[in-house]
Amino acid sequence: MMEIRNRQEILLHVNGDRRRATVRGSDTLLQVLRTELGLTGAKPGCENGDCGACTVLVDDWPVKACLMLAGDALDRRIETVEGLHNTGTQRAFLEHFAFQCGYCTSGFLMVAEGLRRNRSAAHDLEQIEWLRSNICRCTGYAEILAAVRDALRSEVLKGAGLTLAPAASVPS
Amino acid sequence: MIAVDFAYRRPDTLAGAYELFSDLARRGENPFYLGGGTEIVTGARTGLFTPSSVIDVKAISDLRALAVHDGRLILGAGLSLREILAKDPWPLLSHILSRIADHSVRTQITLGGNLVGSIPYREAVLPFLLTESAVRLYGSGGDRWVPLAHVFTDGSLRLAVGELLVALSVPEAVTRLGGVACKKTRFDWVDYPLVTVAARRQPGRRIPALAVSGLTSGPFRALRVEDALLHAGPAEIPLRELLPEAPLDDRHGSSAYREFVFRNTLEDVLEQLGPNG
Known part of the structure; x- marks a missing residue:
């Protein structure tokens, strides 16, 4: 049986590396990423699972890091915005220009990246359904959606050996 | 940040989980099963829950079942809503699950977590209330299947202390019957329901089987509403007399508004299912 009691050192698989962190059983993944590993790209927002600013990928799927205990993330592949290059x-x-103040951006990027990896052929409503997981209080949704659609189109075209024209010439 | 310090434990078996829970409880501790709701984390952060240990049961293989066995569809309580949606073994269930929380959170919420959690809506149970469902429990009563109707009463699953919800099952044939689900929220698409209705055709009966969440303090099978609809339309039935309790009156919607929305939702559901239920 796996167990974390008091403060204990664990190994997490983050952005392709094995990272050591000293955690309590009650630490969330968000807290460990930010305070133990120095990965501050995942943002604390509501810390209630509503805003999505803390979204990371766990085994390629978007997950809100404020809702996941660090222990639950053992043996899983975690990717933060710092892992995207x-x-x-x-x-x-x-x-x-799919950002304004930028606070929500890393969360939206991780949702978009999860969508690209898992459902690159997602139709319009499915794209919106994924993006509904996150909130942009600057309300830059139109630009975010346009960016996601371009990223997915590029992925589909890449699969066919083609490339996308510059954004300015792409109909929205 | 969660201020309270608790231990995180992940047993490998049902017996290991139950024995651990029982042992900790005997020692006066306050263990919680982490079954795939999100409430323990959010509740511990706000001080609503103060567990001494959380026992993560989601990965136990019995809770991960998704199979057809002896003509029944079996769904493990540890399957995430996203995993069930991806396999889509029961379209009516998928319809309901696709409106619970948001896409990212559906990776973390499990079928069992939605049913057993303290948030009262428990919409995942609605399709199960429409048929002869059974639940597999593990605890002081042993490892047993019991009819859902025996343990889901007054809007929640009645489990003994330390008892685990392992899986649910329904007759596979039911999963192929037509049904609809309709969720109405106050404002946002992602929100708790004012009213969610699941409806399934009943062979030989004009009115569909109906199950309702959001209207009252817990989900219920609306048998009395079904009977009343045989004689009058949704706008005419004496709704207050037919419900298990008065409609909720809270910040999401007043009692009168919920009743209004429910009557309209019934109209929508009956129209979608057509004249033969």
Whole structure:
């Protein structure tokens, strides 16, 4: 039986690395990422599972890190926004100015990246259903949705050996 | 951040989980099963819950079942809503699950977590209330299947201390019958329900089987409403007399508004299912 009591050192698989962290059984994944591992890209927002600012990928699926205990993340592949390196999703967000204050951006990026990996052929309503997991209080939803659609289109085209034209020439 | 300190434990078997829970309880501790709701984490953060230990049971293989056995569909209580939606073994259930929480959170909420949690809506139970469902329990009474109707009373699952919900089952044939689900919220698409109705055709009966969440303090099978609808339309039935209790009156909606929304939802459901229920 796996057990975490008091403060105990555990190994987490984060962004492709094995990372040591000293945790309590009651620590959330969000808290451990930020305070133990220095990965502050996942943001504390509501800490109630509503806003999505803390979204990370766990085994490629978007998960709200404020709702997951660190112990629950053992033996899972965790990816934070720091683990994304010049992905098509990030480029699409830049091209579409899909951020204003930026606080929600890392969470939206991780949802978009999860969508690209798992459902790159998602139809419009499915894309919206995924994005409903997150809140942008600057209300930049139109740009975020445009960026996600571009990122997915690029993925589909890449699968066919094609590339996407620059964002300005892409109909919204 | 969760201020209270508790131990996290992940046993491998049902027996291991139950023995651990019983042992901790005997020692005066306050153990909680972590079954795949999200409430323990959010509740511990706000001080609503103060567990001494959480026992994570989600990965125990018995809770991960998804199979057809002896003509019954079996769904493990540890399956996440997203996993069930991906397999889609029962379209009516999928319809209900697809409106619980949001896409990301459905990776963390499990079937059992939704049913056993303290948030009263428990919408995942609605399709199960429409048929001869059974639940597998593990605890002081042993490892047993019992009819859902015997243990789901007054809107919640009545479990003995330390008892685990392991799985649910329904006749597989039921999963192929037509049904509809309709959820109405006050404002946002992602929100708790003012009213959620699940309806399933009943062979040989004009009115469908109905189960309701959000209207009162817990989900219920609306047998008396079904009978009344044989004689009058949703706008005419004496609704208050037919419900197990008065409609909720809270910040999501007043009692009168919920009643209004429920009558309209019934109209929608009956229309969608057509004249033969």
